[in-house]
Amino acid sequence: MRRRKWRNFRLFAFTSILAVGAVGMILFSLYLYAKILGPPPLAIPQSTLYYANDGSVIGESNSGEKRYWVKLEDMSPDTIKAVIAIEDRTFYNHYGFDVKRIGGAVLANAKEMRKVQGASTITQQYARNLFLTMDKTWKRKISEAFYAIRLEINYDKNQILEGYLNTISYGHGAYGIEAASEFYFGKSAKELSLAESAMLSGIPKGPGIYSPLISLEKAKNRQLLVLKSMQETGTISKEEARAAAEEKLVFTGEHLHHRAESAPYFYDAVRKELLTSVGLDERSIALGGLKVYTTLDSRQQEIAEKVVAETIPESSDMQLGFAAMDPKTGFVTALVGGKDYKESPFNRATQAVRQPGSTIKPLLYYAALERGFTPSTMMRSELTTFKYDDEKAEYAPHNFNNKYADGEITMAQALAVSDNIYAVKTHLFLGQDVLVDTAKRFGITTDMKKVPSLALGTSGVKVVELLNAYSMIANGGKKVEPVFIQKVEDSRGKVIYEAKQNNEQILKRDLAYVMSQMMTGMFDVKLNGYATVTGASMADQTSRIYAGKSGSTKSDSWMAGFTPGIAAAVWTGYDKGDEITLSADKQYAKNIWLKFMERSIKGQPEEFHIFKPPTGVVAVPIDPENGKLASDLCPVFRLTYFATGTEPDEICTDHLFGR
Known part of the structure; x- marks a missing residue:
């Protein structure tokens, strides 16, 4: 035995x-x-936020779940204590499972013959939120346990807690503590009080039950339970619990970030840049939790949209493309791609290719300056028929209203009054390939035809291309490209893209300045001759010196110009290319440009917008009629800039003896 x-x-x-x-x-x-x-991936859809250059949020993309990942140190300590107290008191002591809680839950559920108590740890809940469905099956439970093990093995406790607090649902489309804090209280998770933290920490058990916006009574009872749990764990005192329970909470019930109502065309341009320049895919852009820091100036954008709305009547079918840029950096600060985004998302500032008319002339005359021309170079303006292509073809351009000087005029005056004969003569004299090559140097990528009419802007360009070209004149000839994104951070705050500045000198600095000063002539009535300067109607509305050029074709109206601190370009016309017949309609581009510039510059430091001559240029008084040095007898003179050594040395004698 x-x-x-x-x-x-x-x-x-x-x-x-x-x-x-x-x-x-x-x-x-x-x-x-x-x-x-190895470590399981922690990727989960997160809202991508878009910021203006002042740090304000201008847009958001998400899958319907608003979630903004924040680090543990950027959460209120009270929130962390509250969550641990109510969800998993032994979180820092177990390895993914709380055996004691599991045993207690089994006994309680067996006693009641139904599920009355859960035993999932924070790690298990995080695993469920990350990888699994909410199906109540053994397969899901086993998978949850395995994922919990993988999380505990490969990540530390703070990483797990941070992930949990960034993924749980708080109801109303708010996922994670930051989205919840913003939705319920209109503040960051770092700013939550003890009372607010306890209220939010009670919601995830049943967002449809314990949301204060659904049942304030149930939410309050749940908050009191959280405070009691915190008191039991010793993280707060009895007095702190009582004070928090008595604190009156104010709920906002609004999500802070939405799809951009302002700057929708700019928003689309940024998304395109994320695909092409940054190299991200659609899913990463929409749900990657990115922080996209754009170049948008919210104030300038507001001004641009308001100016457009008050200038072009709502009943008009006229459309527009508008863009503004910092000439020094290429940062696009405002953009309007049409009158109404909802009616037409087609971006006329970045996509439409339209004939620029005479706004192309500054590029032509810059090329002429490089080849020996000066602002005083004289050529005859008269009705002319040009022969080209080995004299097999003819071209007979006309000036506005068929008015001609029938005599010689200076290049400075030709630009100011927009003389077409002078432009075509210059174009053919330089060679038809010169303007094509020069346009490419200025950043214009659309194809241009080598024809005599190219001098009058018959080959189309985009608004942002022309704006970029003018910005190069404004900044002294340095290379710039339109930039919409300053930098992009991933969901963890790592910079994955940052715009690089290219300070390559493309144009001659002295000649770029000479060109900019020639472009101020469109507003200077001293350059009136056989015709008035094209900006005469705008001159008495300007509060400072601008450089600019207008342009028009039968179906296009343009205005572009700059100060050293800001450049802007506007196109107006009809999408289908209909002729602009009303004289008032032809003024829209000028009016939009001038109003925008005046309002944008107002209040800014004066030095940002002063044209400062570089070394290598000299200013001399010139008689506008003949381009010679003005004498005391000349009734009118204009201070004109030349590259040093190219200024005229002949003194005007036309006014001797009272002539």
């Missing part, structure tokens, strides 16, 4: 050892397998 008992005992002991060993081997194998698999 004794021998049999001893044999049974040895059998039991051996079996127990085998069982323990088997369990140990299983657990070790499970651990080893989890370690081999």
